[in-house]
Amino acid sequence: MIEDGLTPPYYAVIFTTILTNDLSGYDDMAKRMEELAKQQEGYLGIESARSQLGITVSYWRSLNAITQWKNNLLHIEARRKGREQWYKQYELRICKVEREYGFKKEQ
Amino acid sequence: MIEDGLTPPYYAVIFTTILTNDLSGYDDMAKRMEELAKQQEGYLGIESARSQLGITVSYWRSLNAITQWKNNLLHIEARRKGREQWYKQYELRICKVEREYGFKKEQ
Numbered sequence: 627m628i629e630d631g632l633t634p635p636y637y638a639v640i641f642t643t644i645l646t647n648d649l650s651g652y653d654d655m656a657k658r659m660e661e662l663a664k665q666q667e668g669y670l671g672i673e674s675a676r677s678q679l680g681i682t683v684s685y686w687r688s689l690n691a692i693t694q695w696k697n698n699l700l701h702i703e704a705r706r707k708g709r710e711q712w713y714k715q716y717e718l719r720i721c722k723v724e725r726e727y728g729f730k731k732e733q
Numbered sequence: 734m735i736e737d738g739l740t741p742p743y744y745a746v747i748f749t750t751i752l753t754n755d756l757s758g759y760d761d762m763a764k765r766m767e768e769l770a771k772q773q774e775g776y777l778g779i780e781s782a783r784s785q786l787g788i789t790v791s792y793w794r795s796l797n798a799i800t801q802w803k804n805n806l807l808h809i810e811a812r813r814k815g816r817e818q819w820y821k822q823y824e825l826r827i828c829k830v831e832r833e834y835g836f837k838k839e840q
Contacts, residue, residue: 628786628823629749630822630824634826638826638828640747640790642790643735675786675788676784677782681781683788683790709836713838715737716836717735720830721745721828721829721830723828725826726826729820731753
């Protein structure tokens with residue numbers, strides 16, 4: 627789903643990944659982390675796509691909300707497991723969304 | 734490919750899309766626009782993934798570089814065609830990348 631109801635300024639975490647071939651447990655954990663993220667203070671939304679690369683962008687009200695989520699113990703454990711087993715490479719970027727434009731085709 | 738050689742601050746354009754069923758000409762145009770973007774002043778890199786959503790993130794040295802690319806005549810024409818034919822919905826976000834963390838598994 628496209629998150630189209632947000633008003634800048636707010637924050638985006640762009641998480642770009644290349645997975646290993648050892649993906650046992652990965653889908654379950656990804657779902658659990660998405661559910662958990664949605665319960666966090668300051669969470670605004672998430673968008674996700676995967677082909678050769680995976681790109682997940684989560685949206686947050688403030689840098690403080692991102693820090694709280696980073697320090698969540700279950701999230702720390704998921705990241706540790708990710709580095710150990712699922713991720714061949716990743717890049718995580720913390721960004722301030724300054725402007726936004728949307729388009730929706732008329733039916 | 735993950736773009737992992739960049740140093741904040743720089744800018745990201747997050748372009749999230751849902752496509753229509755009328756995709757004739759789309760792949761060609763997407764390739765042409767990616768090639769053209771790479772030739773622009775201030776272009777730093779691009780990452781792309783597609784499943785139900787498409788997410789393309791392009792990286793730029795400055796807001797001015799993004800404006801120049803936005804005003805490129807071939808790019809304007811491609812966007813017009815996109816709204817007319819290929820895109821059911823999109824959201825475009827202009828962001829300042831403030832921090833970045835990377836991980837690469839040891840071989």
